[in-house]
Amino acid sequence: MTNESTEFYGHLIDGKETEAQDGRRFPSVDPWRRTAWAEAAEGGREDADRAVAAARQAFDTGEWPRMGHTARGRILHRLADLVERNAGELAAADSRDMGRPVAQARAKDVPRAAANFRFFADHARLTAAEQLPADNGTHVYTRYEPAGVVAAIAPWNLPLMLESWKVAPALAHGNTVVLKPAEQSPASATVLARLALEAGVPPGVFNVLHGHGPAAAGEFLVSHPGVDRITFTGESATGRAIARAAADHLTPLSLELGGKAANLVFADCDLDRAVSWSVAAAYTNAGQVCLAGSRIYVERAVYDAFLERFTAAADALRFGDPAEAGTDIGPLASAEHHAKVRGFLDRLDGGPQGRLLTGGLDPRDPRVVRPAVVVDAAAEAAVLQQEIFGPVAVVTPFDTEQQAVAQANATPYGLNAMVFTEDLRRAHRTAAALRGGTVWVNCYFVRDLRAPFGGVGASGIGREGGVHSREFFTEPKAVVMDIAGTLGPEATGAAR
Incomplete structure (x- = not known):
């Protein structure tokens, strides 16, 4: 039975917030209180068809793709203003859905979301x-035209x-969108789409489809023939399934998948800064970050000192109610995810699978996984090879730079890495040698939205950010014009 106070977040299709076609709903469970705080429309095939049809109509006949960048940019800046103005509602929605400390969501996530809209509005x-020099009387230039209907899965x-x-x-590049948020976190997507309409985004341009993945809204969306681009962030197994579905229609896709980031701490680093950044990299958002620096390799000369400081800092993190301002780490996002992380901790055997030094499961509270530090794990141990996506860091000593790089590269993933050193030459050498889409040196998660973002191997396909986003979300078109009027058919196929 639905509690009368439960919030409802519907699909937002063609400018209207609606129930699912068959009336089905699913609950969103607050992971701290372990009760349903909201319901969302549960999408099926008909809902996916409706959402794609609305986006297709808006793209094929609507004004949005035909607006200039300036007009679209004004609307997106208004949307950014509204995101900032409604920071409390947006932050609370994510916090209630998945346990993110509300103060962190408000201070970090909301401003970054607004910044994304501002940046891409201006960047576009x-x-x-390109305008390419030509000496045969031709004028050659490139147009970047919107690709069409984008399926965005967050x-x-x-x-x-x-x-x-x-x-x-x-x-920003003139496409229309069907956004499918994760079923664990439906609320902020609907709120964002409501704000987009208020900002002046035309109906049908930004649609939200709620629901589950396999044999449900997600699968029906990515396999839909009316979709022109698919952008997905999530686990690698789901990314493979989406790639298979996209192959039937040769739909271009961008996949930002799992990670198992290595963090190399050299003896010549600023140790206090290395510890501080390493704690942030391992435990931010309870380790539920694809970029989490969960594999920490420390040069043996400073291994003991690093481990002592790192463990103390992990133990000092404040765990609790995500609604309270002083909380550093909230609960894991769901009971299912808690069970997954618990499975990794249960495998620790004091031998090759590793030994728990501090933190881990709290027998007094089944919601809690305290920041865990694991040591003595063999290279093939599950905690060093598989993405845990929880507050579990493995600290391992190394003796040489070559050994550290080899250990860092010894997983199927390649999303990002970190290096802490004061040696400029070493910083450049290791950044070049590490396998990944981003390498941070003496910092973590510092973003420049112009830079490419994505991974290699099991961490994904493609890059987004800056011109890389333009390449993906548009169809680049070469235009070749005979300005001089001197070319004849004999010039056909000639290359400069």
């Missing part, structure tokens, strides 16, 4: 296209921020 307008770990990372560039 200001970035130059994860549950940082919902609003990652929704905006996909929606903002797609809209």
Whole structure:
């Protein structure tokens, strides 16, 4: 039975918030209180068809793709203003859905979401296209035309921020969008779409489809022949399934998948800063970050000192109610995810699978996984090879730079890495040698939205950000004009 106070978040299709076609709903469970706080429309095939049809109509006949960058940019800046103005509602939605401390969501996620809309609105307008010199009387230039209907599938770990990372560039370049948020975190997507309508985004341009993945809304969306682009962030197994579905229609896709980031701490680093950044990299958002620096390799000369400081800092993190301002780490996002993380901790055997030094499961509270530090794990141990997506860090000593790089590269993943050193030459050498889409040196998760973002191997396909987003969300078109009027058919196929 539905509690009368339960919030409802519907699909938002063609400018209207609606129930599912068959009336089905599913609950969103507050992971701290372990009760349903909201319900969302549960999408099926008909709902996916409706959402794609609305986006298709808006693209094929509507004004949005035909607006200039300046006009679209004004609307997206208004949307950014509204995101900032409604920071409390957006932050609370993500916090209630998946346990993110509300103060962190408000201070970090909401401003970043607004910044995404502002950046891509301006980048689309200001970035130059190619104009290629020609000496045969021709004028050659490139047009970047909107690709069409974009299916954007966002994860549950940082919902609003990652929704905006996909929606903002797609809209800025004139596309229409069907956003499917994760079923664990439906609320902020609907709120964002409501604000988009208020900002002046035309009906049908930004649609939200709620529901589950396999044999449900997600599968029906990514396999839909009316979709022109698919952008997905989530686990690698789901990314493979989406790639298989996209192959039937040769739909271009961008996949930002799992990670198992290595963090190399050299003896010449600023140890206090290395510890501080390493704690942030391992435990931010309870470790539920694809970029989490969960594998920490420390040069043996400073291993003991690092481990002592790192463990003390992990133990000092404040765990509790995500609604309270002083909370550093909230609960894991769902009971299912808690069971997954618990499975990794249960495998620790004091031998090759590793030994728990501090933290881990709290027998007094089944919601809790305290920041865990694991040591003595063999290279093939599950905690070093598989993405845990929880507050579990493994600290391992190394003796040489070559050994550290080899250990760092010894997983199927390649999303990102970190290096802490004061040796400039070493910083450049290791950044070049590490396998990944991003390497942070003496910092973590510092973003420049112009830079490419994505991974290699099991961490994904493609890059987004800056001109890379333009390449993905548009169809680049070469235009060749005979300005001089001197070319004849004999010039056909000639290359300069």
